[in-house]
Amino acid sequence: MSFYILADNCSDLPASRNTTCKDFQILNLSFFLDNAPGDPTIRSADFYNKLRAGSMSRTSQINPPEFEDVFRRIIAQGYHEILYLAFSSGLSGTYHSSTVAAQNIMKENPNVRILTVDTLAAALGEGLIVDKAVEVRDQGKTIDEVAQWVEENKLKTAHWFTVDDLNFLKRGGRISASAAWFGSALKIKPVLHVDNNGKLIPMEKKIGRKKSLARIAEIVRETAVNPEDQTIYIAHGDCIDDVEETKEMIRKEAGTTKFFVNDLGPVIGSHSGPGTLAVFFFAKGR
Numbered sequence: 001m002s003f004y005i006l007a008d009n010c011s012d013l014p015a016s017r018n019t020t021c022k023d024f025q026i027l028n029l030s031f032f033l034d035n036a037p038g039d040p041t042i043r044s045a046d047f048y049n050k051l052r053a054g055s056m057s058r059t060s061q062i063n064p065p066e067f068e069d070v071f072r073r074i075i076a077q078g079y080h081e082i083l084y085l086a087f088s089s090g091l092s093g094t095y096h097s098s099t100v101a102a103q104n105i106m107k108e109n110p111n112v113r114i115l116t117v118d119t120l121a122a123a124l125g126e127g128l129i130v131d132k133a134v135e136v137r138d139q140g141k142t143i144d145e146v147a148q149w150v151e152e153n154k155l156k157t158a159h160w161f162t163v164d165d166l167n168f169l170k171r172g173g174r175i176s177a178s179a180a181w182f183g184s185a186l187k188i189k190p191v192l193h194v195d196n197n198g199k200l201i202p203m204e205k206k207i208g209r210k211k212s213l214a215r216i217a218e219i220v221r222e223t224a225v226n227p228e229d230q231t232i233y234i235a236h237g238d239c240i241d242d243v244e245e246t247k248e249m250i251r252k253e254a255g256t257t258k259f260f261v262n263d264l265g266p267v268i269g270s271h272s273g274p275g276t277l278a279v280f281f282f283a284k285g286r
Contacts, residue, residue, distance in 0.1 A: 003081035003143040004074050005134055008062065008094065009040070010087035011127035012235050012265050021134050023079070027070060029087070029094060030060040031266045044263035048238035048274035057270035061094040067101030075105070075112055081143045082114045085130050085150060089118045090198030115147050117154075120198030123268050124233040124260070125159040125280040158283035159194035160219055162212040164239070164275025166190070191215050196286055213242060216279050217249035220256070223283040227254035230281055235264045237276040246277060 007013065008027045018026055031038040033047075034055050051057060067084075074082055084102070086095035095118045102114035119126050129150060137146050166188070189212035191204040206212040220227055232250060236243050243261055250256050263269075264276055272278075 002137065003083060003146075004079045005130070005137060005146075006070070006074075006082060006084040007126070007130040008087050009265055010092070010094075010122055010267050011085075011130050012123045012262055012268060013127040013130060014262055015041075022138075024134060025070075025074075027062060029062055029092070029267045031270055032058050032060070038266055040266070042266065044265075044269075045238050047266050047269065051269070051274050057266065059267050059270050061092050062097055064097045064101040064104070067098050068105055071101060071105045071114060075109060080112050082112075083133075083143050083147060084114070084116045085126070085133060086116060086118050087126060088120045088122050088194065088198030090120060090194075091122055091200065113143065115143060117147055117150050118198070119150065119154050119157075120194070120196065121154060121157055122159065122194055122198070122200070123264060123278055123280070124235040124262060125157050125194060125278075127235075127262075128233045128280050128282075129154055129157055153282070155196055155286055156225075156282050156284070158219075158223060158281050158286055159278065160216045160280075161192045161200070161272070161276060161278040162189050162206075162209075162216060163192070163272055164189070164209065164237075165273045168271060168273030168276075191219075193286065209242070210245075213246045213277065214249055216277075217246060217253045220250050220279065220281060221253040223285075224254060224256075224281045225283060227256045227281065230256060231258040231260050232256050233280040234259055234261045235268075235276075235278045235280070236261070237264045237269050237272060237274045239275050239277055242275075242277050246279065250279070 002023050004023045084098050089095040098116040119129050136149050188205050190202045192202050195201045
């Protein structure tokens with residue numbers, strides 16, 4: 001029997017991965033819309049339309065007892081090795097919860113190994129790492145070899161974002177209220193990335209949406225390793241037209257022809273808002 005890989009829904013991978021990938025599961029961090037528990041199966045457009053209409057969304061990490069229940073269930077299926085690839089510790093306490101739970105379960109089950117790896121990644125940047133880890137495992141690598149691959153490559157997984165509504169960054173403490181007000185008035189669109197500490201950092205400011213998207217395409221050309229041979233991952237907050245425009249820019253700038261596109265789920269989208277567009281790829285560094 002192979003070892004089991006766990007990820008979480010902050011990877012923004014489609015739920016279909018739970019059935020198309022063997023020995024694999026995506027765990028759900030929770031979100032709440034107007035203080036009511038959110039439906040994890042909500043359509044992306046419906047979620048973002050609620051935010052546009054003024055609904056407030058907040059999120060909650062997975063706690064240690066929840067992780068312990070998951071680990072016990074997998075062990076009961078006959079697995080003795082589990083690898084959890086966690087959402088960035090720079091953005092959530094979920095990774096810490098997983099390490100506490102893993103230690104507790106391994107004390108109960110001395111013949112079980114649970115490895116938890118902080119990907120320092122988010123959204124489809126985390127998803128890109130998870131997809132590659134599953135691929136490496138299915139090539140016959142051991143749990144230690146896959147964990148080592150993740151450690152060696154996670155800081156080569158570039159994350160570049162732009163947002164459409166600065167008020168969501170203000171709510172999350174990424175920018176001040178005055179910066180959000182002036183930025184919105186001047187139609188400033190920030191270009192942000194996830195740094196080596198797994199934190200979301202504003203890097204540049206562009207006037208207008210199109211310039212921020214064009215800058216991300218330029219960054220792909222400047223920093224991606226063999227972009228013409230990669231599948232570049234793109235996640236979005238209900239802005240598929242901008243995705244198509246960005247793909248065309250990247251094709252022209254970097255020669256990329258293969259893309260994987262998916263929605264930014266409610267957990268990430270609660271903090272970035274509708275209109276967020278994020279691009280992920282392997283680079284020389286973050």
